[in-house]
Amino acid sequence: MWVRFVLGLLMTVVCLGIAGRRAYFLYRVGKTFQPLEAERRVDPGSAVRAEVAEVAFQRKLLRWTVPGAAHFLVFWGFMVLLFTIVEAFIGLVKPDFQIPIVGNFAWFGFFEDLFALLCVAALAVFTVLRIQQAPKNLGRRSRFFGSHIGPAWFVLFMIFNVVWTLLAYRGASINAQELHEPANADKMGFLHGAFASQWFASILPKTNVEFWETFFLLLSLAVLLGFTVFVTYSKHMHIFASIPNVAFARRPRALGALEPVYWQGTKVDFEDPGDDDVMGVGKIEDFTWKGLLDFATCTECGRCQSQCPAWNTDKPLSPKVLIMGLRDHSLAKAPYLLAAKNADGEVPEGGIPEAAAAEAARPLIGPEGDETAHVGEHGITGEGVIPFDMLWSCTTCGACVEQCPVDIEHVDHIVDMRRYQVLMESAFPEEAGIMLRNLEHAGDPWGLGASARLEWAETLDFELRVYEGDKIPDDVEYLYWVGCAGALDDTAKRTARAVATLLHEAGVEFMVLGEAESCTGDPARRMGHEFLFQMLAMQNVEVLNEAGAKRIVVTCAHCYNTLANEYPQVGGHYEVVHHTTLLARLVADKRLTPVQRVDAAVTYHDPCYLGRHNRIFAAPREVLGAIPGTRVQEMPRNREKSFCCGAGGARMWMDENLGERINQNRADEALATAPDVVAAACPFCITMLSDGVAQRQQEGTAAATVSVTDVSEVLLRSVRPDLVDSLSAS
Amino acid sequence: MKIVVLVKYVPEPTATWKFAPDLTVDRAGVEGRLSELDEYAVEQAAQLAEKGVASEVVFLTVGPAKASEGLRKALAIGGDKAVHVVDDAIHGSCALSTSLVLAKALEKEGFDLVLTGMASTDAELSVIPSMVADRLGINQATFAGELSVEGGAVTIRRDSDVASERITASLPAIVSVTDQTGEARYPAFKAIMGAKKKPITTWSLADLGVDAAAVGLGAASVRTIDVAPTPARTAGTIITDDGEGAAQLADFLAGRGFI
Known part of the structure; x- marks a missing residue:
């Protein structure tokens, strides 16, 4: 008995020691990253709700029925297996251990074995899915393209091993109890219902039963502990990391408003920035530790990739590969991050392995036109960690964030990297500079200027009320935010006229700002030009607040998002309604027929x-x-x-x-x-x-x-x- | 080599301009900006400094108090410092008096090469470089599509409809550049912040020894008699081709004396 105890203890200490050391290493790397944004508070209520919905009930995974259900079964299989794992560990010293109360019942053993088998069935589903959707058959159309394929198979194989060795141990345990100490068998009531374990018992040798029990116990613990160590070194880290990652995620979701620029956890004041403030992410450690947690949590499932408009049109951006690239770089650069720095903040030469020094010297974003930049089956190559075209291919549509089962905030990370490129390096696709200049000088992306902002209304068959300074009169129900497109783009002008006419028809009193309106700043912000966004936003908020605007109706989805979700960040609080919402209401109220x-x-x-x-x-x-x-x-x-x-x-x-x-x-x-x-x-x-x-x-x-x-x-x-x-x- | 770049703070071309009772542009009622055409000159100066050809780059403007914003913009693109000539008496000056102020300021500041845009986007006269050259007695090379400085001389490429000339002028000289020289860089936020720390010197007419009576609206060589907003563009004529399209188009053009 003491031999198996010593062996079991030794394995446990060694494996948990290795895993613990790894966890401590990752923690220390995380400490070199930026602190969390001061405004990112974890609301315990919504965090718990998210954990229940997304972790326990796998809400986002279940959007994809088959793989979602399979994952649900593996997850719950492991939750139930935790009982058998507890039984196994205590079994090291007390072979006839049973979990108090429930352990008495046959149904409990049945329940445990049932989930173990469902877990195996789910593994079979995953195997079929992985064969069907193998990148070597589907190429870029496979959601696994660019993922680590070998380790993924190894994970499936190891989960299978964990399950069958535990069941085999329980089988051997039945034999040991029943043949050797029949009196004890009655005590371990749960084994009566453990049908799969009983099957193992029936095929295992009936001689040397104690030896077989010890053998399978140690084997199952070895497999389990070995798998734990592997997990901490692999993409499978999500089984631990997803829990804090979901807890610290932006709620309700990392869509809608973008966050302002933070440095060292506090909002950057663009009027008077600190001398050393860095705008955006220029080096991997400029991400917050939540960023690193995001990278570590990615399971390479590729749901994001399958939805990404850039990836689906053969562009060099996959949200998954981007996150993987950032994770690989974080770990490769880790020795540099952890090394002692001299007075200049540099690592003395020879202080760290050459590979880590080389990784530290790589630019986060590659130069434009880098011929070596490539996003392929084996990840990213090129001078930069993230190729220039990868960063700039993103439309910030949020399909990746929407899909991610573990709440990774891809769009925020991409915009943060763009911010550094635009604000610190002035490096971006050249043609976008025309838009930025137009916003600066004319207040609209086309550069047509404020004086052109009322031309759209010339053919209206009623008198449009236009704001002329002062306060918006009390009888005005809505301020109609026409937007640059509605005011200046020929096609969108038709929409502006249609909306204005419909509002008029419904008897809604509304007013437009006319020349006092300018771009909300959305394109500047999504491009990473936070400074310009802040200028435009503050200017608009000043106009809106002076006018006393309360309710605003908007035709442009981007204006809507900015006015409703982002202007509160700069002191603009309005009730913003999209024209489709308002029109639906007017139709429902019979004000429009x-x-x-x-x-x-x-x-x-x-x-x-x-x-x-x-x-x-x-x-x-x-x-x-x-x-x-x-x-x-x-x-x-x-x-x-x-x-x-x-x-x-x-x-x-x-x-x-x-x-x-x-x-x-x-x-x-x-x-x-x-x-x-x-x-x-x-x-x-x-x-x-x-x-x-x-x-x-x-x-x-x-x-x-x-x-x-x-x-x-x-x-x-x-x-x-x-x-x-x-x-x-x- | 020291470069002085003449820049102008102009009313925003896309904005609605309002006119004061004295028929000058009401600068308080309209946003201003660094003239887009001068940005090309600023960029060329920044590039010459980066290449090590220029040891010092100074931006010079004559304009109202807010013109310092234009200087800040130039300083975000490059350069070391700026000079702002500001004096109420300058209000309403014509090109001749403006060139006088500029010439005096250039004399006081000192230079080897003067760069400027091919025109201002408000008055669009394009005469300032020649007037300044005349007043200072220096060489001029205007409408440069490309320029280089070597051995105490500036060489430019000057494109016209019939020929592409290469012209060399020994320094000191004044060169005006066209948009062919290349778009100005988009300054990073860091550079915009850095520009706030670069010095801007302010001079009045008295500092330059210019008689206030020689400039301003009263001394202007041309007088604005009346100002009216440009009539709005009317909708064009659309000819739908129903077999007669070509003939209708020809009639339309012939009717207006184009063919």
């Missing part, structure tokens, strides 16, 4: 910044559904899984010359539903989809009659068919 039939199949596209980022899915569909004659259709990728039009993240203002065009991909998906009208609720989506549809019309593969338009314009056709022509002329 769709009279004219619009016999059309209407396919609705969810703008990322309206849907995923702000959860407005129903209102636009309600508006379309309320129009007599319309058939509202869905694309395969809709609502939370909507596919980006390609314009987000300031990509609207950058050239798209890598891979397929995102807007074409989405337009083709829309056209495949045979629509008469493709409707959206964001001017940038409409521009992108119009281009995509026009391309196919030119090629003759799409009907010339298909139109791309805003939800409000479809409603206008039904409410005021008489005005459609005069308002749509540009």
